[in-house]
């Protein structure tokens with residue numbers, strides 16, 4: 001099968017940083033389904049895993065943690081899918097990734113592809129959707145059905161991949177959503193995703209919130225730079241508020257006052273935790289993706305795809321990594337077709 005892989009960890013401008021390779025097609029056993037990959041999305045984690053370092057892989061390493069495709073074969077313990085079904089999933093960072101014509105994925109972390117989306121639109125969703133859903137509804141104490149009613153939520157980096165779906169899920173939960181964006185294109189995108197207000201994360205947040213009538217906020221998702229907004233969020237969050245984090249801090253975070261004085265809940269989300277540690281509830285990820293497929297097909301949520309490159313090959317994946325490393329992508333960038 002065709003795949004895109006690395007053996008050395010090189011700057012993205014080096015043609016060897018991601019190369020076209022031929023690999024053996026794997027075989028499905030146990031709970032695995034073998035998926036014919038039709039489209040993949042790229043995420044910042046791809047560039048973090050690929051970042052330059054001296055390590056050398058003995059075998060080609062395939063990256064990619066978002067895919068949509070068709071079930072080709074199933075293992076003997078599979079109950080949720082059969083050959084011919086269409087699926088979407090983020091997968092497991094400890095296993096070979098989705099930048100290959102065929103990929104094995106545990107059926108418990110895959111969902112049925114939304115019927116109203118094509119493969120490219122579907123591939124845009126899984127990793128960021130699982131992240132936003134688990135953060136808001138599994139880690140933080142909110143429920144999708146009205147858990148945000150009467151509450152305000154600040155979403156830092158609203159136009160990013162995670163922000164784009166977090167805004168929509170939070171609106172569905174009933175929050176008043178204030179997103180942040182720094183450019184006209186990203187401001188417009190946040191409004192299209194459903195944000196009630198958009199403020200600029202390159203300026204102090206407090207005065208902008210005050211001008212909108214918010215002296216405090218009930219909850220915040222810091223989806224871009226944990227350290228940079230930490231002190232300011234501690235001041236802005238209301239007593240008994242909650243903050244959600246997904247980005248590794250560069251330095252130490254002071255979790256005492258004002259966070260302690262106000263009894264603010266601090267919540268980490270790592271979307272690969274369930275598959276990586278094979279937690280007893282890892283099947284929740286498949287259930288989340290099925291539920292989101294229903295919400296998409298009902299028109300309650302919309303896709304977050306902003307651009308598609310074709311075909312899936314090393315040159316286009318290097319271009320996708322280059323764009324992601326600029327930190328200015330909007331919504332999701334997808335690659336489709338072989």
Ligand SMILES: NC(=O)c1ccc[n+]([C@@H]2O[C@H](COP(=O)([O-])OP(=O)(O)OC[C@H]3O[C@@H](n4cnc5c(N)ncnc54)[C@H](OP(=O)(O)O)[C@@H]3O)[C@@H](O)[C@H]2O)c1
Nearest residue numbers: 044131157159160161162181182183186224246269270271
């Ligand atoms: N823990 C987990 O499970 C998990 C899961 C997914 C992602 N992540 C991490 O979360 C981060 C965001 O992921 P993503 O996929 O949403 O990224 P993304 O799509 O690349 O985000 C791009 C957006 O971020 C905004 N941005 C850039 N720098 C910013 C800053 N300093 N402050 C506020 N906004 C900024 C930009 O908006 P403007 O152009 O308007 O400035 C841009 O639209 C990444 O570090 C990623 O690795 C973690």
